[in-house]
Amino acid sequence: MATITMPVICRAVTPSSENGRRRLPADHPILSFLDKHTTLSSAELKKIHARMLRIGLFDHPYAASRLLTSCSISPSRNLQYALLVFDQIPQPNLYSWNILIRAYSSSSRPDLSLQLFSRMLSDSPHSPDHFTFPFVIKAAAELQMLREGSTLHGLVIKSPFRSDVFILNSLVHFYAACGCLNLSRLVFDHIPQKDVVSWNSMITALARTDHYNDALNLFQVMEQSGFMPNDVTMVSVLSACGRKGDLELGRWIHSYIKENDITQCLILNNAILDMYTKCGNFADASLLFDSMKEKDSISWTTMLVAYAKSREFNAARRVFDEMPYRDIAVWNALISGYEQNGRPKEALAAFIELQDADVEPNQLTLVAALSACSQLGAIEMGKCIHSYLRNQSFDLNYHLTTSLIDMYSKCGDLENALYVFSSVKKRDVFVWSSMIAGLAMHGRGKEALHFFKEMQEAKVKPNHVTFTNILSACSHAGLVEEGRMYFSQMLPLYGITPDIEHYGCMVDILGRAGRLEEAMELIKSMPVPPPSSAWGALLGACVVHREVKLGELACQNLLGLEPRNDGAYVLLSNLYAKAGRWEDVGRLRKLMRDQGLKKEPGCSSMEVNGVIHEFLVGDASHPLSERIYKKLEEIKARLKAVGYESKRTQLLQNVEDDVAKEHALNLHSEKLAMAFGLISMKETMAIRINKNLRICEDCHSVAKLISKVYEREILIRDRYRFHHFKQGRCSCQDYW
Template structure:
């Protein structure tokens, strides 16, 4: 064909040949030969077929072939050819805007049309900065924009560019007289909604004529983008009043808003409209309708619509998976998930979220491993689900791996992902990493500050938690109800009764937050732990809302601390009315009876449990070792290393007993002998986890344990002693808070831990004219002028307690010593005899002057306790019997 065409002579024949090639079979059957026609000797009179040929190009390579001939024939600056080349680059997905720019640069004359074409191309290419650059160059060349310039320019704006240039572009719109143009309004609404300035977008909308449905679509979509779904619905109602015909785009946006609002009544009306007016079906519209019913819990309707769809995509399947997840049918959701022909990261994340909601965290990890095997790259939403799982399991190693993965793959760390990382670190007991993440976050929201406050408070850094709260206020961030839960919790564990009551009152007066039942639970806990049980009960009786199990549980927990049987029975009775099958209530009541030696009450309570078939929730502890989470249940012997674990535990207990450790069996609610009680204590899940960790880890390895129940007093003390003996850092998270054990200092940082022997520095001029009790100690600690010494001695056993109060002025002119379980004379005389100071004047001062170390004191105390261990078990009154001055 080429040979025939090349033999033709004359302009008319050559023009005929191009037309034949372009319009005839040549274009479809011999595309390469058609483009080879460009190498014929052409004259300027054949522009029309050549321009058409440019428009029919299928690739940049074909365009370059024709352009090369145009250049050879001296038509390089022909405006028609240049316009066609630029139009192809700007409008075609395969177009190259760099090539268009080079052609644009050599054009001798450039009208507003070609400038607009360039701007449109950069918008298509998502290069708004280049579009703005062309626009500015256009103004510098004294070219006035027309009514197409701004829609093309603004359409390509990203959020960042919109924030930076949105308002200035609006000013240009007004300057050039396009403030009433509907197309420009549409573009401005898009820009303002993109950067979150919905009020500005609504202002533009209200100034428009509202005759074009595109304006309505833009505004409704803008409200959806900013999650103002109620406003979207209002706008749709206003649209109905004006009797405007909605398009499929309108319906999709409205249905999406109704899905978020779970407004099935309006949704049914919109769905009926689609049926009545036979709106053309599309995959996007069908997916929106299915999501409407799925998000409202109508899975039978959603499933019927899904099964009737002729075409389904990954969004269709994911909608069904999410729908079953939302109604708690996770296994059904998994069935449809497994049937999906194709999955994306949204599908995987939806399934993981379902497992997270059901607390099936092991399934989350298994699914994540499957996702990795499928080579699906997780996004920031997937990472949030995985980090939430790590937080609940206390799996710090996996959490650290996820954080490294985020950094390595440069996954966008938005505020939600940053909050998840902070929460993971705190719930794994790594306060330092949480603080580091907080300082690195470029932007924070109220949830960030709240996570910090709650995390610090639960990890024993109550003062820092309150400091963080005040820093939050200085940052002009408004606290919410959850924030105040963290603040009140911090006050509770510091014994700051007055401050806590003040914060409680400030919720409504300063921030307009009405206390809910959880806040009242915190207040009851604050008063109860501080020993104000009557005051806590009065708060419950005066509550404006009905107290729930949280409130009564706080009172019952305080009764356990202070061994108030009468109040405990009141709280337990109310709790059992709310939760008649709760084994935890019966167990706690049994513990209180056991501690107070109310054996008849204990036996009766256990008989009731047996008759009603109520069983105690078994203690369960999780520990992560080399990336694997191991689970231990109280008395568990199913672990492959069970034999070694029990052998190691027996070895540990023997060594601790030799050093003076006396098991605290006061919380064992079984009416059995002491030896059986000790055996019961030694089967506690956290002790098994500690023994497992010591067997399988190197020296210096931090042991992190997560327990489902409150750690008992004996396990707390054993963990403290093991931390000191093996120079290990132990972090145990129970159902209420963290307990950090670091060498000689166990910083559980709660009032209960005060009952463990410690050295407390007291402000000068403190009078001890009255007998010391735990209330005195708590009051002293709450002042924050007194603080537990880092040299808190590792006393063996819970009883008796020795608390040395040293005056902080450095003179040691006053030392108050109290011993519980012994008379004052027995304690003082025996201690001085062992120290060789018996009968000497000023013996306490002499002891300090001789330079005895605290560790020496501990040794003698341990020896003394060992001698009197049997006496101690019989006499364990919690209040100090007396106080004396040297």
């Protein structure tokens, strides 16, 4: 900041004979010492303060302001002490007011900057100048205080500084920070003599609020107006380009930076790197990253996240291992990169690795780890994280509460999910929605609807997610009329327009209930072209109810939207298999091979003693494979003794021999998992299994019988819902 010219009141003079006081010079050694030493400790500053008081130097406003500067804006500032110093100055000059207002505007207490400004207006003879206004406007921007900032704007208009570009630039930023982009643009357009900062402020405001096209257009106008962009301009332009995902434009901007010799500092290089990764160009991002002479945590993390998003997990891990310094943000990037891109097992492995590093996990770490537990059904690890939260006295905010409820629900422990829900006093729409979703996936539809009523009584407004969960609850519980009612009430009662996901849920409700023609009519009546989710729900229902003709139509429309949807081919193949149309089954499988499509193999996983075990169809790779298959033979014998007969119609391959059919059914992954659970877990423990596909009828029947014959509780989470098997019954009541 430029120095304000002060009245010369501390010049070198001889002692006055009129009052006997010695007027000290402005270049007193103490003041020179303050100028040379900018990193003084609080103790040293207090000693200097005491010395100035003893010799009368502090009585001079100029000298006092020099001490105030050291206390408030030096690298080792102490704002609390600076305020005490300021309050001792008999008559603070305008510089002193400005310096303290400035210091607080950039601190964690910008509200004190506004309070000081108010004191200045009421208690000081000084009027705000062209330095005061930008600092106090910045404080209002930090606090997003629109009313106070607008009042400041009014004071500016009435002042001699109404056309000051520095003040007007700060108002452009202020209105943008308060979400008033139209007012920000209005101030910008009326700046009489714009500078580069003016253009940068407006372009940045547009880029940060996703008005990326407007930001890029304004950049062109800036050029046409004869202003040379600088590195700050280009950072904002690159941000807009990355958000837009325009790679061609991004490459042009990169070339523009080189051609115009704009300094490629670290911040700018990071912006270019971020633009390439957001545009999906990982090759150019990698080339730039390798060529950067200077890298910081942002550079490394950007590349790590880019590799994870492109599913190049080995490259992501290599970047992580090569980092010179790994803080919690870097660990979060690795764990979240795995968790958000289908690698929950690796996410938990990284989380466990973090325990040995000298880094404390934060909320983001724990939310990502809990999400990974949810995907894997790793309830033991999830409980350990919950215990850690309690032991470390973490505040169970909305994010953590939602994550815990989701984890317990998806790991099959609905009672603990309900306990977490009831233990928190404050619940937002996401906490309520998460609990409703948990009840829905466990088939407790009526309880889910009861919670929805309680949510309304608590004056929490539902959102799109809430209604998706409500409709899902109706679908899993066969509550067709209730589903119709809530679907019809969304817009008139709650102001929420049903979107494609809600229509998909409603199709699923009707389809599961066997009302296939009604489901088809609903699809035809949709206000937008039917999405793949609606056709997929109808096709799935046709497979359940063996409706071949309508299933073919649904599959045709689904493949029209998603030609490489392997699931569509598999569902239609299953439908043909159930109808005994093996030639059509063979034709579809050949078509899949010709297109390079593969059926997703059935996989079941379960956690035992903190270790995740996975089983594929006919898997023999497990270390206890011999014992597992021996147990399977025992299970088959005991079940046959109580009348079990395999449902050979569930075999979706053309196998003529009945013995071969039965053997093939016996190799399903969930049966292997159940056998492993029986030999590896205590008899008092529930067997919890995650299945990546829909459970077949034969496995469902076997699970019911095992729960009765072996007196074991079994929980299987398939692709769509939970099945609780106990004493020969399932929570789904054979409706899934």
